[in-house]
Amino acid sequence: MTPRLSLVSTITSQEPVPAIGYIRVSTWREEKISPELQKKTILEWARRHNRIIVRWIPDLDKTGRNFKRRIMEAIVAVEKQEAREIAVWKYSRFGRTRHGVAINLARVNRVGGELQSATEEVDATTAAGKFHRGMLFEVAAFESDRAGEQWKETHDWRREHGLPAAGGRRAGYTWHRRIGPDDKPQEERYEPNDAGPAYGGLFLRYVNGEGYMPLTNWLNHNGYKNTRGKPWTHESLRWYMDSGFAAGLLHVHRPDTCQGLEEPCKKRAHYIHIPGAHKPLIGLPKEGEEKGEEEQAEEAKAIWDAYLLARERTKKTPPRARQPKYPLAGLTWCGVCEASRAGVFNAGDTSNKYRCKAYERDRSCTGAYVRRSYAEEKTYEWLQSVAGEVDANPAPLPEVEEGKPDxxxxxxxxxxxxxxxxxxxxxxxxxxxxxxxxxxxxxxxxxxxxxxxxxxxxxxxxxxxxxxxxEGAAPYLPAVRNLLEEWDTLPVSVVRGILASLIDRVHMFPGPHIEITPVWTSERWSSLELTA
Ligand SMILES: [Zn+2]
Ligand SMILES: [Zn+2]
Missing domain, CATH: 1.10.287 (Helix Hairpins)
Structure with missing residues (x-):
């Protein structure tokens, strides 16, 4: 074993021992000690013990259960002789799992290094000191286990009482906290408020074909704000509706899976809906309407099931089946003469086509026919390619041309x-x-x-x-994404409106193929690119 420098000799030599200051803010509630205080304490300890902090390694926002983060940098620094010690505010900063601590401490010790705690003065060069430090690590690991158990117990209790795990406000409900406004404890519960019927009504509207975007607009136009007092976005609305809270349900992590203890688990399959203690908003009686509670509960369940079905359907519908009526109205031009618009003309019930207006008028152009379904399908594919392109180049730099002024x-x-x-x-x-x-x-x-x-x-x-x-297509990306997602649920007029904000012209060619000129560039995208 490599001989270790004794603490005594380093002190008598008067040369300060180089140390790494390692700062970690644990998320465990009981010991959120600020980085500043940890730093100050370590500095004071260093002054008292003739140490010099050669580098600070702050490791913020970790639970202290895993050894994957920046503590390894500190250990490597000791191995490279950049420093001889690692100084922490408390031994628990070094880690909370028995195994991880043992391995990492061994690495530090092997090269003659040492771990020091600024608040738990232990002389680890003696057997008694080592034992003491071992106890402190043991305590840290025990506290970690216990905190995990308490977290789980709290969850179980809330679940058994039909309350959402995280508490907090929910749209359409008044949240009565466990401690009332008069500081008296009360039963925690959620009660529908005045906005309840409006939120409850969204589900049937979705089932009837209104997408998230029009519903979001409707909420925002009618003064309904989210629980943070901000306007709704269609993502936040979807999240709210999918959670099922308004259907009287809780969306909970299944206990038989990953436990979801460490970090918020995002695996959909790990979550299920269970009945909550709160009343559903779906089917709430409107003003002047009479409805029994049971009747409402049944209605809520039926509409919620229909909502889930509609969600599945939307996810599974392939783009080619999504055909709104005339979403390209007013944007289409003849690609042959380039001078005339191409209008829809009806050749039979099922085959709508675009045709050059000059051809239609006086045959001055040889004309182009393009099936409407073809044009719309290709437009959808173009939107997909725009979204993909921007994703591939997340930060498009503005083109700088020679001699072009800023x-x-x-x-x-x-x-x-x-x-x-x-x-x-x-x-x-x-x-x-x-x-x-x-x-x-x-x-x-x-x-x-x-x-x-x-x-x-x-x-x-x-x-x-x-x-x-x-700036290229990037500023238009949110609109493109919305459109891709809601293509089949938005009213045609809205689809057309958004397309008009993205597309300058769509040229129709015999063949058929179409060319799309977006508003952000004069470069045309051709539907032939797809087959090439
Ligand atoms: Zn999970
Ligand atoms: Zn023409």
Whole structure:
């Protein structure tokens, strides 16, 4: 075994012992000691014991149960002789599992290093000191086990009482906490509030074909906020509805799986819905409506089941089966003459086609026919390719062209000029009002300035368009994603509206194929790319 430097000799040599300061904030509730306090304590200990902290390694936000994180950096530093010791606020910072501590301590000791605690003074060079330290590690491991058990017990208790594991507010409910506003303990419970019927009503609306996006818009337009007082997003609404709380259910982690102790488990299959203690919002009687509790419970269950079915259906429907009516209306152009729009014309009940309007009018173009279903399917595929492209290049850099002036700088200059011109107009108004400027001169000045203002404003609006272009498709990604997800549930008018914000033109060609020009670039995407 490598001989270890004794503590006594290092102190008498007067040369400070280099040490790594390791700071970890445990998430265990009972000992959240701030990093600053840990640092201060370790520094004081170092001064008292002739140590010098050569490096700090902060390891924040870990439970202390796993040895996978930055403590390894500290151990490696000792092995590389960068430092001789690792100083921690408490031994428990070093780890809480018996096995991990033993292995890592052995590594540090093997190269003559040592682990020091700033608050538990133990001389680990003696047998008694080693035993003492061993006890402290044992206590840390025991506390860790116990905290895990308590966590689980709390969960079990809440589950048995039909309460959500994490507590907290839920949309459509008033949450009566365990400690009431008058500081008196009370029964914790959730009761439907005034917003309850509105939230409960969302489920049937979804079943009837309204997607998350229109429902989100409806909530936000009618003043319904989420529990943090913010507007709903369609993701947060989906999460809320899927949780089933409004159906009187709790979404809980199954006890026979991974236990979900360490970190919030995200595996869908590990969760089940169980009845909660709270009343469902689905089927709540509207104002003036009479409904028994049992009747409501039955209705809630039926609508909830229908909702789950509708969710499954949406997930499984392949894109080719999703055909809204006329989502490309107004965006289609003939690719042959490029001068005319292509309109829908009906050749029989089932085969709607796009056809060049010039051909239709006077045969001045040879014309192009494209099946509507083809055009829409390819548009959907184009959306997918846009989403995929942006994912592959998460941070698209704006193109920098040789000699192209910095857009921001140009914009700032234009803004400044606009302010000046506006000030000139105001000034002319004032002078005229004071009688210092005769009418003809006033009108001339004003007309000139107004013309200048118009010109600058036009340049500014063009510039803004340029700016968006320079950023590529990224700013449009949320809209693209929404559309991909909700293509079959959104009303056609909404789909068309979003498409119009993404697409400049869709050109139709015989063959058939289509070419899409997005608003952010003049480069066309061709549906032939897919087959090539
Ligand atoms: Zn799990
Ligand atoms: Zn044409």
């Amino acid at each position: 857009l921001k700088k140009v914009k700032a200059q234009l803004d400044a000029r606009l302010l000046k011109v506006q000030a000139g107009i105001d000034n002319a108004n004032t002078l005229h009002a004071l009688g210092d400027l005769d009418r003809d001169e006033f009108l001339r000045t004003k007309a000139t300035l107004k013309k200048q203002r118009e010109k600058i404003e036009k340049q500014l609006s063009e510039l803004e368009f340029e700016e968006v272009k320079a």
